[in-house]
Amino acid sequence: MSRGFKSLTPVDKAVAEFLSKVSHRPPVVDVPLGEALGRYLARDVVAEVDVPPFDRAAFDGYAVRSVDTLGAARTNPVVLKVVGRAGPGRPYQGVVGAGEAVEVATGAPLPEGADAVVPYEEAAERGGSVEIYRPVPQYYYVSRRGEDLSRGELVLRAGTRLRPWDLGVLASLGMSRVPIYSVRAAVISTGDELVEVDDVRGGPPPPGKVVNSTRFALIGLFREAGADAHYLGLVPDDEEAIRRALERALADFDVVATTGGASVGGPDATHRAVSSMADFYVRGVAARPGRPNGAAVVGGKPVVVLSGFPVAAIVGFEIFARPAVLKMVGGRPEPAPTARGVLTRRITTPINVRTYARARAYVRDGRIYVEPLAVTGSGVLSTLTRGNAILVVPENREGYDEGDEVEVQLIRGLEEA
């Protein structure tokens, strides 16, 4: 008898159907601004104040009434009386009258009466007066109230992944707490061959056993994707045990990933457990590595059913889990670093399958080259540490020829060699 997946679902079709069934929204929690880095904003943020909250000097120089500078020239300076000084947080308390100026440092509140700043470069102070060498228009070198953010303006959209400057913007709006989605992810491993790294401690695993490495990769990927990820442990290759573990996980978490037990012709207890629970389940995708990966939806929540082999599981994470997180929070994909280079060796891939080939991209004599490392080998994780790039070969190609220019995704910087 011949076994294997009867038919494989194209990646894009599998993902589109899966995401269309994911309807869960993670809970919204208010966190202190300093803890919101990398999380997804849960509400649109509209400015309730103007930023900056007042007109201020945008350059070091002299705050003046712009009309006073009409006709000023280096050969025919306008002379103003310096009536005070102001700095950031140290406003000038009086009013600048006709023929008067106040020395200001960048960031100082613009004194009342003044409407422009003459930079030092266009002025010279002597005694109690300053010579102005050029006329300045109204608001010259003035940072206007609300110039950065104006009251009522939509500042950040829900679903935005918060980066450092976003936190700065939220602070300047006076927001000391921020509503974010609390995305909790669970990873469940299955596989009777697995032992945990804590039970091995530097030595080789017992005969026939391998260390569960995939869980660390998945937890790391979920965290990098902005989720709070928890490993729930190793579950025996038993349908009922896996179903109970999934039920518990789905009660507490927003997204669940399993590894192992999804093969055809091998252990398939995870597959059977998921089948018995799922409202939607796509299984067997036209991706290499990662053919056994699948994705299910239970009660609106995504359950990603991944291979036990680390490279295949990582590919499955990128295909199903990352988009599922983004779908739940209304987020958008982040840009990926890429490089274009010349392929050093032909690679052959199957038609109608999307292939994720590991590669090493390097610079030599100012040109970028891409050396393929592995097209297959779903267990050979070292291809990701030896290499620094992924070459995705689309379904409609049977590979690339040596010398072809290809675009790769960089998972580390380009190497020199």
Next chain:
Amino acid sequence: MSRGFKSLTPVDKAVAEFLSKVSHRPPVVDVPLGEALGRYLARDVVAEVDVPPFDRAAFDGYAVRSVDTLGAARTNPVVLKVVGRAGPGRPYQGVVGAGEAVEVATGAPLPEGADAVVPYEEAAERGGSVEIYRPVPQYYYVSRRGEDLSRGELVLRAGTRLRPWDLGVLASLGMSRVPIYSVRAAVISTGDELVEVDDVRGGPPPPGKVVNSTRFALIGLFREAGADAHYLGLVPDDEEAIRRALERALADFDVVATTGGASVGGPDATHRAVSSMADFYVRGVAARPGRPNGAAVVGGKPVVVLSGFPVAAIVGFEIFARPAVLKMVGGRPEPAPTARGVLTRRITTPINVRTYARARAYVRDGRIYVEPLAVTGSGVLSTLTRGNAILVVPENREGYDEGDEVEVQLIRGLEEA
């Protein structure tokens, strides 16, 4: 009198001199593998075991003695007796003899006696026998012991920033704890105009005051760069107070960033405090925004002296602080996402100054366009949230023309419009 920096140091020169003086190495700590994500590995890692630890099936099918398959063909199959089954963690306990086969699932230990796997697609089981349709060479579809990582091999270098797959590799080597650099970063804010967001709580700041937003951006940048970052609070614009704060910070932290008090013609207490302590100090860089930024070294540790204005401070972080972190841990820069697009509007920049222009990159009709948002405006943080790209204009250019193709760094994904 005309004020300002007498001369500005070119960015590359300032950075090279600064980094050459940074000699501090952060302490090395052993952390559980699950806490090492995003941290910098502190020692070279050499494999002490083979991974996988035994030969195993790399495909679902039948483990056989390859010599038995000689001459097999679809029209003339070789028939072998199926003597058992094996799966991952479920080895076949006997020895595969001449004329025998064991059904194996991917990941199963290769049974003793067998040296190749015939995939299901090339075989058909009937009763207790299997027909083999093609000859297979030795080790066909066998994942060899040590194929992923072989004992004695250098697996990851010190200075590597640990990504999810690196954690998987370390797990498969049996490492339950990892030596990482503990990089502790401190941020000190100065500026009499500043109030903390916790003191404002949604309303506008008191007259003449602005919320300290820069600290959130810097803490976030340090964290994204793999450091453990702490905000040490607001220090008055007073040289002695700032010196004491710096001394305390340098006793506890590996890198310190200050904001504010570094201007020429305005508050300069930070500048004076740093001047009095520094073994090396470069100040006034040919960058826009960010001219007042500087960098010092005290006892081998980097002290980054940044503008109080958020965009200028962020530029200063990228110029000085990120490279300083990498220097201390022996790390390499991470790849940045980029895009090439057509400039929608001319931008003019000063010669001999490196300009960091904020821009919006978007796709229309399949082409990428880059719309400049701001060339100046060191305080206008919203240019980073409205935009998604940074266009760095090098020192030898006075800008770009409308229609020029430019490369930008993406800080978010490309927009559609």
